[in-house]
Amino acid sequence: MLNTVSISGTPGTGKTDVSKALVEKTGYELLDVNEVVKNSEEIEFVKDEERNTLSVDIGSMRKVLEEKVVDKTVLEGHLSHHHGSDMIIVLRCSPEELEERLKSRDWSEKKIRENVESEVIDVILQEAVNMHGDKVIEVDTTGKNSEEVAQEIQEILEGKKELEEYRPGTVEWSKEYLYG
Template sequence: MIIAVTGTPGVGKTTVSRLLSEKLGYEYVGVKEFAREKGIGEMVGDELEIDVDELAEAMLREFHGRDVVIDGHLSHFVPADVVIVLRADPRLVAERLMERGYSREKLAENVEAELVDVILVEALEENENVLEIDTTGKTPGEVVEEISELLERGIKRRFGIVDWSGVYDEVLPYLRLGSGRM
């Protein structure tokens, strides 16, 4: 089974993906590392721009018929049996990205993406089986248990459980259009 774990930067993808792969006994694969290894994409400034079609083809060839957890904010473009979309309160995403030293522009772009469900919408457009998981206030272990329980119960489609519209005013300072400071 191929499980793709995706979401906005800062929602906990890597930690959850590694723990999930350990719990299930699946191989762990990071999208960025795989793309670098296979020569997919090109460096633009200090970021690797990945061609998602080339990535999807290469990962399908490499992992078809194997048990693998694919980690990365582009993993929902890879053919998978189930896509897990991790979500987190945009204020938490902002805090984590500030700690990582993201530029104001990249921070605003990612907070806005989380606020308006960009990754979830893309995942639903690309995949039949999508599970949305709110990681806010949960430990990585709790998130893995929630995912495991849903998979064990055979649930393959669950979304619409997150609505960040109630925190919009509090997130405005992080957005490019907002007023105020970070």
């Protein structure tokens, strides 16, 4: 089994739920990167009031994560791919389903649309691949519950799955989203 694994992806793809289920199954430690950012005095962040998001100083965050990450850790959060984990898993979700999931949050239409669009154009996946190349895989969560996704990831970590099926580029939303 790998030592450290990052679970990243667009908000609403299920990182938190899936990671909780995954650590229950595997006994890994769980590190919630958003919590680390909020609680560390060494990491600078600015609150973007309009978007209601945090703009985080990535350099200092990486330094703090280096210190915090112990053996056998799952790092979860939309910034977790900035850590140099042994494997970076980007969760994906179809635009239609993601929109439904995000609608149950108390978010503005604009914020929901921005996040769905960033899922469509692979923002986090591209960022992760640019940083970590073939350590990155993507796992589609569409039509699956978090328990099923966690099970699939466990099998990937145990080497029971063909990694080729999860290579970046496997998931493709833009055609369907743009042309119906």
